[in-house]
Amino acid sequence: MQELQLSDWLPTTNKEVKIRGWQELDVILFSGDAYVDHPSFGPAVIGRILESYGLRVAIVPQPNVNDNLQDFVKLGRPKLFFGITAGCMDSMLSNYNANKKRRDKDAYTPNGDIGFRPDYATTVYSKILKEKFPDVPILIGGIEASLRRVTHYDYWSDQLMPSILETSGADMLVYGMGEQPLREVVRLLQKGVPFSSINTINQTAVLLDEGEKIPKNSNWEDVEIASHTVCLNDKKAYASNFKVIEQESNKLAARRIFQKIGNKTLMINPPYPTMTESEIDASFDLPYTRLPHPKYNKRGPIPAFEMIKFSINIHRGCFGGCSFCTISAHQGKFIASRSQESILKEVDTVANMPDFKGYLSDIGGPSANMYQMKGKVQAICDKCVAPSCISPVICSNLDTSHKPLTDLYQAVDKHPKVKKSFIGSGIRHDMLVPEFNKNADPKELDAYTEEVMTNHVSGRLKVAPEHTSDPVLKLMRKPSFSYFHKxxxxxxxxxxxxxxxxxxxxxxxxxxxxxxxxxxxxxxxxxxxxxxxxxxxxxxxxxxxxxxxxxxxxxxxxxxxxxxxxxxxxxxxxxxxxxxxxxxxxxxxxxxxxxxxxxxxxxxxxxxxxxxxxxxxxxxxxxxxxxxxxxxxxxxxxxxxxxxxxxxxxxxxxxxxxxxxxxxxxxxx
Incomplete structure (x- = not known):
């Protein structure tokens, strides 16, 4: 592998900006995570995507909010916009446990040190930048912004909060995976369209001021949900909102959602269709160094990076729709799978890393065994509003063949430098039970299970029945515990x-x-x-x-x-x-x-x-x-x-x- 230079990472300081010979920046990103230039880390993906559009991009990881706020002004004013993310997790989930006590480790910080990410990081960063640069547009994204895009319950403060667009003062929110909407945002900005006029892009949300004209789009139907004020006073109204939000988030022909917040109107545009194979391949094929920025060399390892350093992500999305899980809310319920060629290319890159010892820690995704699975007849999926494709039963239109995955595992293991590839992600065991997965060939399911057990497990196989009570499992959108027995x-x-x-x-x-x-x-x-x-x-x-x-x-x-x-x-x-x-x-x-x-x-x-x-x-x-x-x-x-x-x-x-x-x-x- 060719020796890396400092300029191989996105710049994080003025010195690094000058190394590239840039006089100004188009976009400056702020992240609650340390900067790891790897496709499993959202801030790096967004930075590389913007870079691929010809933009000059810098990133400020974990800016200090407890000093003179120098980190927020050191790179100056970007030409197009500031981008903000709390990181790969909601900042409150990163900082606190279920008992609302501060965690003693932060997996996305060198040495696992705490105190480098503020509570409600997206809002904190946005307010500071609005104060320093009031005329520069702010675009927020990542899982914290994505899951807080409407009126939501915040467990840590024990209260309903309005859309994060209202609390942060940001100008636009990108929800879900950001590649597709950002491509359109950049295209319009490069054409000279003012940021304030960009409000009809799929998978984005904006706040409209009182009296502001609602943008027209003849391709979209509209739906209005209970206002934030109504939700504060009526828990049932708040609950009824969620059915609309979840269904529209997962539909291929979704409606545009409106919600009143005081004298403003929140407008959430419908999501993009699921990324095609070529689109997701393009995202993973960007020139990542796959390493933390050299600035952390003396601070210690970053736990989250160490965990996925030699892992390969093969798809996004999850059609399980579990009631306690946010994966489908952020990544979508439809599976976006990479091509085998793209995956093998990444395997080769990892295998040639200097410290690779021959073991891939994970060949997986949100659920390890959903690779290449989709509807047999797309037209049926186009009209579907079900939040889960496998609860209470597996949809008869879902192709649950595990053969592409078995073939992929075997192709990966043929690499001369790979001694063993493990499946570290959770496996949906219910999909491997013929009595539950009636769509599949039992021999094929057994072949996959045997392949995993004999070649891809180190002593333990993880599965998640989650409970044994049928009423609880039904609410969880999980199958009966009897299938775990099977x-x-x-x-x-x-x-x-x-x-x-x-x-x-x-x-x-x-x-x-x-x-x-x-x-x-x-x-x-x-x-x-x-x-x-x-x-x-x-x-x-x-x-x-x-x-x-x-x-x-x-x-x-x-x-x-x-x-x-x-x-x-x-x-x-x-x-x-x-x-x-x-x-x-x-x-x-x-x-x-x-x-x-x-x-x-x-x-x-x-x-x-x-x-x-x-x-x-x-x-x-x-x-x-x-x-x-x-x-x-x-x-x-x-x-x-x-x-x-x-x-x-x-x-x-x-x-x-x-x-x-x-x-x-x-x-x-």
Whole structure:
């Protein structure tokens, strides 16, 4: 690989701007993340996209908001606009956990250091720039802006907030993946159209002042949702808004959405069609260095980069539509897949990096096994308003063939420098069960499962049943837990057939809307019966733009407007949380008392059969609510920590520990 020069990165200082011989900049980007020039990091993608349009682009990563604000003026005034993103995560999710306590690490900062990203970063950056450069347009984007584009519930302040366009004072918002709308914005600006006149571009939102004429577009139908003021006073009206927002976000022929905010009108233009293969290939084929900016060399590694350094993203989007997940709200429910040629080209680039040891950490995406999947008849998809293509059942029009993915894995492994490629992203196990995925050839599903288990897993396979309660799973838009049983049967057969000794790692969520204490007790009993011993818990964290968050705040399901109970208090959350750890002595007395009170003696017998009950002494020492376990919350699915282990029947805890240590040592070698 050719030695890189400082000018190979987008400039971050005046010195770097001068190295390129530039006298002025067209666009200056501000980001809440450290600058990693890699296609998995949104700020880098936007910078490279703008650069590909012939613009002179610089980036100011993690500007200091606690000094004289020099970082906001050091590069001067851009010719076209400022671009702002909070980074790859909502800044509040980056800074706080489910208990609203500050995190002790920031994965997108060198050394994991905290304090380099302000709360509500998009709004903070925008207000500062508006004060310093009031006449320069500001365009905001990224996941924080995208998911806060309408009236939304903010968990950390426990209040409804208006569109981030109102709070930030920005001039335009790009929602979703930004390549397509930015291309049109730049095209019009380069033609000389004033920024203030650019308001009919797909996948953008603007605030119209009182009396301002609504732009016409004969191709769009319009819909108005309840105003911000109405939402503040009527939780049911707020809930009803979300059905419109979610459906229009995922339709291929969507309506333009209007919402009153005080004396202004929010206008959200319909999204672009899903990116074509050539479009997404072009984005990934840009000249990334794939490395953090050299300015961080002495500050320590950036955890998020270290995690994906040798990984390959093969597609975007997710048609699962899970009620607690924001992926489809930001990336869309339709899958945009890269060509095999583009992927193999990136594999070759990674394989030739100086420190590559032959192991690709992930060949995946939001859900690892949705690559190249789409509707068989496009016209049917064009009219569809369903938020999920696989809930409550898999759509008969969905092509769920796993053969392109199996072929891709095998093509990647043929590279002479690749010793092994892993699947680190979460796999939709339900799509591998013929009883659920009736569209697919069972032999093809088994072939994919066996390919993954034999060649792409290092000891553990991650799947996400999320719960065992049918009512909770229905609200989550997840299939019955019975399909997990079916998948485990197939997993065990392949495990035995190939003498693999792999572990199956299921993920579960507590405190989700509709989840009651007895549901968690049943979850504990079901998983115990299967031989699982849960280690950590994923606590539900309300994030903007999800069905579950709307229910959490309003108490109503946005599609039915029926009331749904949600655990909210710390006591309720802790009680649900404790059932994950039924095997710990400090929880046994509380579980015994709780299940007896609820009349669930059958569950009690399954969890704590006679002879495994706590002593009175332990009960006094370990009162309810005194658990020391912590929530492993708000971590993206493909970055969550392990939450469960499968212990073979008859194996002691000590033997399990020895086996785990041996695997760890073997993996390190």
């Amino acid at each position: 998948f485990k049967e197939r997993f065990d057969k392949i495990n035995i057939k190939n003498k693999l000794n792999l572990q199956l790692i299921p993920y579960f969520i507590s405190n989700h809307p509709a989840c009651e204490v007895e549901d968690m007790a049943n979850l504990a009993a079901e998983t115990k019966d299967l031989g699982f011993q849960l280690e950590q818990v994923q606590g539900f964290t309300p994030t903007p733009m999800t069905v579950a968050t709307v229910i959490y705040y309003s108490g109503y399901h946005p599609y039915t407007l029926k009331k749904v109970n949600t655990p909210k208090t710390r006591k309720e959350k802790d009680e649900q949380h404790r059932f994950f750890f039924w095997y710990k002595d400090e929880n046994k007395a509380w579980i015994t008392k709780t299940l007896n009170r609820l009349g669930k003696t059958d569950l009690l017998q399954r969890l704590l059969p006679e002879g495994d009950k706590p002593s009175a002494k332990n009960w006094r020492k370990n009162k309810p609510g005194k658990t020391k376990d912590t929530y492993n919350d708000a971590v993206p699915f493909n970055k969550r920590k392990t939450k469960a282990t499968f212990k073979p029947k008859g194996e002691s805890e000590a033997a399990t520990n020895v086996r785990s240590k041996k695997k760890f040592k073997k993996k390190k070698r």
